[in-house]
Amino acid sequence: MVRLVLVLGDQLSDDLSALRKTDKTSDIVVMAEVMDEATYVSHHPKKIAFIFAAMRKFANRLRDDGWTVCYTKLDDPDTTGSITGELIRRASEHDATGVVYTEPGEWRLISALADLPLKTHSLPDDRFIASHRDFETWADGRKQLRMEYFYRDMRRKTGLLMNGDDPEGGKWNYDHENRKAAPDSIDFNGPMHFQPDEIVEDVLTLVADRFGENFGDLHPFWFATDQGQARRHLTHWIKNGLPQFGDFQDAMVTDQRFMYHAIVGLYINAGLLNPLEVCQAVEEAYKKGGAPLNAVEGFIRQIIGWREYVRGIYFLEGPDYTARNILNHDRDLPAMYWGADTKMKCMSQAIDQTKEEAYAHHIQRLMITGNFALLAGIEPQQVHEWYLAVYADAFEWVEAPNTIGMSQFADGGIIASKPYVSSGNYIAKMSDYCKSCAYKVKDKTGKDACPLNLLYWHFLDRHKDHFSNNPRMGQMYATWNRMDQDKRDVIIAEADAWLGRLDAGDKV
Numbered sequence: 075m076v077r078l079v080l081v082l083g084d085q086l087s088d089d090l091s092a093l094r095k096t097d098k099t100s101d102i103v104v105m106a107e108v109m110d111e112a113t114y115v116s117h118h119p120k121k122i123a124f125i126f127a128a129m130r131k132f133a134n135r136l137r138d139d140g141w142t143v144c145y146t147k148l149d150d151p152d153t154t155g156s157i158t159g160e161l162i163r164r165a166s167e168h169d170a171t172g173v174v175y176t177e178p179g180e181w182r183l184i185s186a187l188a189d190l191p192l193k194t195h196s197l198p199d200d201r202f203i204a205s206h207r208d209f210e211t212w213a214d215g216r217k218q219l220r221m222e223y224f225y226r227d228m229r230r231k232t233g234l235l236m237n238g239d240d241p242e243g244g245k246w247n248y249d250h251e252n253r254k255a256a257p258d259s260i261d262f263n264g265p266m267h268f269q270p271d272e273i274v275e276d277v278l279t280l281v282a283d284r285f286g287e288n289f290g291d292l293h294p295f296w297f298a299t300d301q302g303q304a305r306r307h308l309t310h311w312i313k314n315g316l317p318q319f320g321d322f323q324d325a326m327v328t329d330q331r332f333m334y335h336a337i338v339g340l341y342i343n344a345g346l347l348n349p350l351e352v353c354q355a356v357e358e359a360y361k362k363g364g365a366p367l368n369a370v371e372g373f374i375r376q377i378i379g380w381r382e383y384v385r386g387i388y389f390l391e392g393p394d395y396t397a398r399n400i401l402n403h404d405r406d407l408p409a410m411y412w413g414a415d416t417k418m419k420c421m422s423q424a425i426d427q428t429k430e431e432a433y434a435h436h437i438q439r440l441m442i443t444g445n446f447a448l449l450a451g452i453e454p455q456q457v458h459e460w461y462l463a464v465y466a467d468a469f470e471w472v473e474a475p476n477t478i479g480m481s482q483f484a485d486g487g488i489i490a491s492k493p494y495v496s497s498g499n500y501i502a503k504m505s506d507y508c509k510s511c512a513y514k515v516k517d518k519t520g521k522d523a524c525p526l527n528l529l530y531w532h533f534l535d536r537h538k539d540h541f542s543n544n545p546r547m548g549q550m551y552a553t554w555n556r557m558d559q560d561k562r563d564v565i566i567a568e569a570d571a572w573l574g575r576l577d578a579g580d581k582v
């Protein structure tokens with residue numbers, strides 16, 4: 075009685091539930107590089123290469139461990155081109171009785187697997203700390219699903235940074251110590267780079283050939299592609315980046331793509347690093363005096379707080395979540411998101427590095443590209459597809475709540491209690507971008523005015539019915555309402571004119 079064991083490109087973990095619950099002496103692992111997965115959005119070539127290379131190495135690791143692995147390469151002449159097609163083909167080849175799999179992180183695949191004409195057995199993805207049931211129980215009966223309270227439960231559940239029932243240092247959250255402005259210099263040289271080996275080189279050739287036209291630079295390719303490399307990368311960051319991570323978590327500096335960030339999202343999400351083990355290693359550094367509490371708490375909060383929380387929201391809200399558009403935004407995603415020239419320094423910094431590295435850090439995603447999209451009224455589904463395509467760590471369960479919910483407020487405030495919008499002021503405070511921008515951040519109107527200054531008021535004005543009664547936005551509306559009507563008219567007219575030039579494809 076042979077069963078097939080499906081391992082997806084973001085399930086590359088030794089302790090995957092599907093591998094734990096099956097038998098390497100009789101069952102067969104199925105892994106497949108397929109066009110359906112490689113094209114459901116136009117993924118960045120570095121992301122595709124990372125996933126294919128890590129899949130090939132994980133398949134070898136399983137074989138070394140005694141598993142039989144049926145692996146489909148993208149250019150296999152017999153491929154059916156889809157995960158479900160490959161399962162049907164392998165089931166017939168091996169006369170398999172059914173398929174065991176760990177639940178995928180996307181509704182699209184969950185429903186495709188449930189519809190298979192084979193006997194299927196779906197197991198929970200217990201690489202996460204909170205199960206679906208845990209999250210539903212936590213959410214049940216709450217008026218507002220605020221991350222902070224969920225996070226505290228996760229601290230209690232994991233015991234991370236806890237002294238008995240109390241949080242380490244006496245406070246749960248050191249966020250207000252994590253907002254220092256851009257430093258003059260960065261004394262961390264960024265993520266560890268790995269020289270491509272033969273397996274990676276083969277994948278790079280394939281990806282260049284098949285996806286070379288996608289947005290994004292394939293070379294230089296430096297990502298870790300197996301567990302060992304990912305762990306070395308993590309150790310390097312804990313020693314050299316973590317100590318300053320907290321202070322400068324929200325800061326942005328020209329041409330400093332990584333600041334003190336960990337660049338571990340892609341490795342955790344693909345399964346090469348286990349989130350709990352990552353947090354334990356970080357806590358260990360704190361206990362040994364290698365990093366301050368604001369850095370360690372800030373980092374652990376991102377993983378057991380935000381990461382678990384957004385996954386909970388994705389599964390709680392259901393498959394229609396990605397279609398939400400409560401603000402009725404309908405502008406097309408401007409060409410600058412795909413690399414067209416822009417005079418906005420903040421946008422060109424975030425997008426250029428996205429093109430080169432398949433990476434931008436959180437504040438660039440939220441307060442630069444996300445803020446601009448929200449202020450300009452871009453259709454959230456186009457914004458969602460962009461984020462899902464361009465980042466190496468992007469999988470729908472984590473990307474969609476961050477984009478649709480946190481960044482674009484398209485879910486009506488399930489994740490964010492107010493929209494994350496800012497004028498140029500915030501960017502000037504947290505970065506040095508504005509110093510060398512063609513626009514003037516201090517100008518509120520006029521030909522050189524920072525577009526974010528115009529669009530900020532345009533957003534508040536056009537959505538006043540929606541937000542003016544939000545207690546967290548009262549001050550913003552009070553400022554707007556205090557302005558002379560003439561001044562307000564000028565701002566709205568200039569914002570409309572600027573958006574007109576954006577829509578016309580001018581370099582703005």
Ligand code: FAD
Pocket residue numbers: 334335336337338339340342343373376377380381382384434435436437439440444461462465467468469472473474476477480481
């Ligand atoms: P660090 O800043 O070093 O943080 C450490 C880790 O904490 C991250 O690796 C990640 O695992 C976790 N984390 C931090 N913030 C979040 C968050 N808001 N949600 C979930 N996990 C978090 N993260 C993804 O993993 N995949 C995505 O597709 C993704 N899309 C995003 C889209 C938008 C619009 C926004 C605003 C945020 C998005 N994030 C996403 C969250 C966050 O920006 C990235 O996790 C982070 O930038 C990854 O870089 P890093 O590994 O250097 O993280």
Ligand code: DLZ
Pocket residue numbers: 081082083084085106107108109111112113117121122125157178179180183469470471
């Ligand atoms: C993202 C991705 C890509 C580009 N290619 C593959 C693939 O060829 N085979 C595969 O098993 N997985 C791939 N993935 C990851 C899946 O899209 C991912 O498992 C789902 O989106 C669920 O998170």
